[in-house]
Every structure is written in C-alpha cells, then in structure tokens.
Amino acid sequence: MGTSRFTSPQAQSDYYRAYDAGLRTLPPPAGEHDVETDYGIAKVYRFGDADGEPIALLPGRAGTPIMWRADLTGLMEHHPVYAIDPIGEAGRSTQTASIDTTQDHARWLDQTLDRLELGRVHLVGVSFGGWLAGNLAVWKSSRLASVSVLDPANTFGRFPPTLIIRSLLGMLPVISHWARPAFMRWISGSDRMPENDPVSDVIAAGLHHHRVRTAMPAYFRDEQLRSISVPMLALIAGRSVIHHPAAAHARAQRLVAGIQAELWPDATHSISAESPVEVNERVLRFIAACAPTP
Secondary structure, three states, X not given: XXXXXXXXXXXXXXXXXXXXXXXXXXXXXXXXEEEEEOOEEEEEEEEOOOOOOOEEEEOOOOOOHHHHOOOHHHHOOOOOEEEEOXXXXXXXXXXXXXXXXXXXXXXXXXHHXXXXXXXXXXXXXXXXXXXXXXXXXXXXXXXXXXXXXEOOOOOOOOOOXXXXXXXXXXXXXXXXXXXXXXHHHHHHOOOOOOOOOHHHHXXXXXXXXXXXXXXXXXXXXXXXXXXXXXXXXXXEEOOOOOOOHHHHHHHHHHHOOOOEEEEEOOOOOOHHHHOHHHHHHHHHHHHHHOOOOO
C-alpha cells in the first residue's frame, strides 16, 4: 500500500502554513512529543497540567488537533489532554511503514499511548478518530479507561453510497476545485463554509495537498462490537450524512454491552465543533463516572 505523502514539496510547504496558522489559535501547549512507533513518528500536543486521568483526542480525517480548538479549554480544566496527529493523515506526524490492516492502526495508536506513559487513558474521537478509538477498543483495550466516540465513521453504521461518490468526486483533479468545497459543506451540514476559519482551512489544505495511503476504516462486524469491554459513550448526530443515524444508534445499543448511546437529533457530523459546551459536559460527566473507586 505504501505510505501517505504530500503531493509535492510546495504542497507540503503550503499545507504547513495553514497548519501552523491554525495551531496558533489553540491554547499554548504545555508540551510537544514526537513519539516513535513501528509505523512512523506521531506528533502529540499536551494541553494543561491538571491532575485528572489523561484524555487523548483523535480528530476526524484531515482535522488534526486544530479541529478540537472549541473543545480544548473545557476538557483541559480537570484533565491533561493529549491531542494526537494520526500517523498517515495530513499533519505533523510522519509515516515510514505501511498501515495495511485495522490491526496496524491499533498498533501505532497503542504504541503511541504506551510511549507517552499515560497509564489509564480516556480516548475521545470524532468521525475517523471515533473509528480509531473503537478499533483500539476492539483489538487492545487493556490500557483504556473509557472510549467516547462522536458520530464515529463506519463504526455502527455503514458509509452510504452518496458519501463514497461525493468523496471520490473530490479527488478528481478536473472537478475537485468545486467538488471538494461542496463535499465539505455537505458533510458539515452547512450551506456555506466560514471564511478564514482555521479548522476549515487546515482540513481543506489537507484534502488538497496530502494523499492518504493507509487501510480504510473497516466496518466493524457484530462480534467485534460485542467484544468491546471498555466503558463506551457514543453520541450519534441525528443529521449526520456519514451513516443512517437512527440505525447506527440502534446497532450500538444492541451490540455493545453497557454502552451509553445517545441520538442527538439536531446535531450534524460537526457535532464537537457546533456544540462544544454540551459535548464537553457529556463527555466529562461520562469520564467522571468511569473513575476508579477509591
């Protein structure tokens, strides 16, 4: 399968300008880590120095830690927060070996958490990041204190054909100049994308300048979801276009033992950005309930 790459040195330079501009809009990191794994180096930013159990954030495709800008301040008040640039995605991480299987995705993430020496960690992921979190819960959940997935991709509901067609159109050079912005508006549930928005800018730059060469997020089989033993919270956006929300919500409730699955009827796939206060409150309440008994 090879490794993910930027389309050219100039494309990489252009992308990093958007990335660095977005990074400057976040709270100042308390630390930066370049974590060596068998698949490359994962860039991780630590925010806050609170004493609570650590939270690790996994963004959606091309989202980078910048997509958590509306959530970080609330999350870091009582927990140290580690925002991860996934290996293979556009960002500051570097991929050096093929990620060909779902197990490979689990291994690079597990190695990253292990080498950060986080101990019990609460994973929070949105979209593709939600799938990454669920995938680690399937393959190796021993280090996880909890998993919160926010409208996770291809996890409880399959990608609809419309999503696949629109994403493919956005990759075609001849029409990508209009198809890609249209795709971003459609998936975010917005009539128009905000101008000079650092999150939109870095996602657009990543989709334009970077080519992902990693295993696609495979749809979880029933038995895989039944095998999840870590406490899990799932917030499903009622206006999501990446799956059929009601069916995804029902499947989560049916297959994952003890899951707290909620259907937020007015939310779009951009649930964490459009409702950061409400999402933070729900995630932090769930994490508090998962704390070890004294």
